[in-house]
Amino acid sequence: GGTTGLPKGALIPYRQLLTNAFQTCMSWGLSPQDRYIVATPMFHAALNALCTPLLYLGASVLIQERFDPAEYLAWVSQHRVSLLFLVPTMYQMLAHHPDFERTDFSSVRWAISGGAPCPAPVREAYRAKGLRFKQGYGLTECGVNCFTFEADEAERYPESVGRPMPHLWAKLMDAEGKEAHSEGELWLSGPTLMSGYFERPEDTARCLVRHEGRDWLKTGDLARRDAEGRFYIVGRVKEMFISGGENVYPIEVERALYDHPAVAECAVVGVPDAQWGEVGLAAIALKAEAAAQGHGWEEEFRAFLKGRLAGYKIPKHFVFLEELPKSGPGKILKAELAKRFGGRNA
Known part of the structure; x- marks a missing residue:
């Protein structure tokens, strides 16, 4: 179940679980x-990421049995846990x-975040x-695990997800179905592909395509690749909106908002606008101490973003919520x- 539509049943063959297991064991050490x-x-x-x-x-x-922050932190110390995997909200x-401050993390070799980009303040x-x-x-x-990264290099390039796993091929494609060199939709191919969607042949045909002798999964994610082969997730194809003829990727705006110390959670979606076609709307949950101050946060955020983003990327609308709606696994529900x-985009 994603955050941009109804859940679908992915048919998972045994080869996927087995290949993912030994790829992860080998590549993640x-x-x-x-x-x-x-x-x-x-x-x-x-x-299937680590378990x-x-x-x-x-x-x-x-x-x-149920995620409980106090119990989780206690277990990390008590059981000398060596690896952490959670979604950013957790x-x-x-x-x-x-x-958190008194938890002993000395046994932890590294932590990895999945499900959505992890805000910089959380990583810090x-x-x-x-x-x-x-x-x-x-x-x-x-x-589940499509990329690999040594921890030292990951710290130097915190926005990157690394390079493709062994036996997994990745490429970037433009809207015309031609290979892009630096940025485009991420396509993946290899033995970890699903067999298709359960009783959804049209959805299967849209995302599983034959190209140059291989079966490829069109992920719907926009990515870029640097000169050393590291990949970076730019956003979802469905989330991008066009404001005054310019493409806006919500993830870029969200990353800038998370740099503000008052922001606990945020999400940006495109909403209709008579002048520009679409503009950004930022939904923000403030940290408790910031919410208690109760002053004009909207203008402060506009000024904060002005030095970080082009003018057309700055949201026209700001709404403040106690918390943002989330799915069961903890992803923010932009469609909601x-x-x-x-808005029409999510």
């Missing part, structure tokens, strides 16, 4: 001595918990505790925000 807490929902693809590979190795996996909940909170942090990227349709505030 997993060990039978590793310890890990499964705190993401069992119906979520994140189950399945570690069980394949015979490592230790602890299952948290990392944020841990960082804001009063037990863990780096301040001495944890090495990576950004992950994957999707149910292609075996767009529907609530009159």
